[in-house]
Amino acid sequence: MWAVLQRCRSTGKLLKRAFCHAFIQQMYLEHLLYASFKRTSKLSLKIIALSVALGATPDLGYKTFWTIEESHLRAWDRKSKVINSSMLTGNALKEKEAATLHLQLLLCPLFQENCVSLNDAALLDIIYTQFHRHQRVWDVFQMAKEPGEDIDLTDMEQFKSSFKKILQRALKNVTVTFRDAEETAVWIRIAWGTQYRKPNQYKPSYVMYYSQTPYAFISFSRLRSNTPLLCQALTIASKHHQIVKMDLRSRYLDSLKAIVFKQYNQNFETHNSTTPLQEGRLGLDINMDSRIIHENRIEKDRVQRVTQEIFGDYPQPRLEFAQYKLETKFKSDLNGGILAEREEPLRCLVKFSSPHLLEALKSLAPAGIADAPLSPLLTCIPNKGMNYFKIKDK
Template sequence: MDETIAEFFKRTILKIPLTKMMTVLKAWDFLSESQLQTINFRQRKESLVQDLVQLCESKRASLHDAALLDIVYTQFHQQQKVWDVFQMSKEPGEDVDLFDMEQFKTSFEKILRRALKNVTVSFRDAEENSVWVRIAWGTQFRKPNQYKPVYVVYYAQTPYAFTSFCQLRSNMPLLLQALTVASNHHKIVKMDLRSRHLDSLKAIVFRQYNQTFETHNCTTPLQETLALDMHMDSRIIHENRIEKERVQRVTQETFGDYPQPRLEFAQYTLETKFKSEFHEGILAERKEPLRCLIKFSSPHLLEALKSLAPAGIADAPLSPLLTCIPNKAMNYFKIRDK
């Protein structure tokens, strides 16, 4: 194992938190149980990393093995990446082809290597008939940079693929071409949907957000939500109860009983012409539309929106522009004059 691969192993293992070190190494499945037992996992991390690198070297670990370890680490830390969603399509009337995952891998790698000599492509099969692809880009004159890879997650026989941010934007058309051809599709477009939570993106595009996440009844008894004053007028109490029931009913009809998919933001770009009864002034003569950007952000945006009306912060129902995010599979919107 040369110094370049040893350094790649070292930097990859250093990223792994000590609390998850054993879990990641076992999922990697390169070192045996007996070999892992020879390592003291209670020593300082620098010494632990050195012992693990030496163990990998004794097993003649390759660049491919190091890349697989990096994929496993990324699978356990998906939220460190920002994921985009791409949707593919076939020609009208085209039959669904029989899909072979090994053929997909071979075709994908062949297309990349045909166009770019220095590129490292690694695959790792995952659950639900999906595959993780790791691509480390190089150039015609430089070896691949293993520390700035792009990841692709593709679910077999579906039109959807998820990609992490690619720092070499110029290589994205090549990646998308390889993905489209290898999966037997003809066209690919980027959806207006992005998040750090890969599972939530998958649940949205596959319409699984009422199944993937554990179902629970989020409504609470009105006796617990209404803090009644002993001296309050009974008519006011009745009106409050009726309104609370309406808000809860509308919220449940809009969002359902299940926890919402996790998104961090929704972005709205507004383009509108200036309108006024007085046809004078700079704005009235302006031909270009007025533009503004509105962004809602939260660690869990959809759950935050779901709680607005019951908390009395907003009227129920909320605007469809806020509640349509899962159904439209979008969190980027452009609003223009009709």
């Protein structure tokens, strides 16, 4: 059996570690975790998570493996050679059935020997989400205390216990898993169920909370009905009075943290980053009038100075979009008119999107695409901690 896993190369090595009980404990250590994960693919990590989960709930691994794309399945087949070449003929349905059945027969004895629990699978799922956090959309929530109320120093263990009890009292079937992270932060995974159904492990919510701060970063599942309960548990467990959703959202969690904590002068996530726009040449031809050359240089220096004053000389937090909703009544100096008599306001939606929006905005003026300075509505995004704006008449 181990000979088969060894033929999987990098995937086999990680599978072998995950299914050995001693290695499961060590995989929670940061240095081993990232050293291993940097050498593998998204598919390999999914196979680890689903396979460990298979020991506690056999159908969980089956259904997760079922969702792997056919192209990925074929690629994994060719590398691992676990599935016979005869299984690659026929339709995708039979291929996945054969692959899943073979995986179950291969791995179930290992799960039984090592007593892998659902909590182990949930922890590995948190680890996977930490490493691929840019694949989820994160919302920022801000909590507040009563006016004049003193700040309470909440113990992390007390927070975990209180948070879990609140959810379990309100909802019979719910699974809550914690994993401590850097800088007194904790990752929380919540699998939601109902009064009559077990927790849905395929659509969990994830929360990253920094103790002694009023901020929580939440990636919701598709089951949005439990959002009020989650917010209530966060508010009570952290000893705050209320919680509000900020108009700030992104896939890049580190950038969101930098914005709300005012930590701009640092390196940010660069997954699939694009090169910022470069300045255009000023066309300094030898035959050009020296006065024009001088004016161009003065204008270039002014644009650079204004841009640096607004954006600074550090990398910008990474956001993918900024959205502006405009509501205004039509105004005209002319008497009458169809639009002037309209009571309903004029509504307009403008959305700016880019793989790295703030760096793109920062490059507009130096590239000669826009005048400097840019509109405050575009440059105030990091300072205000918003990328959703509503503009109305005063």
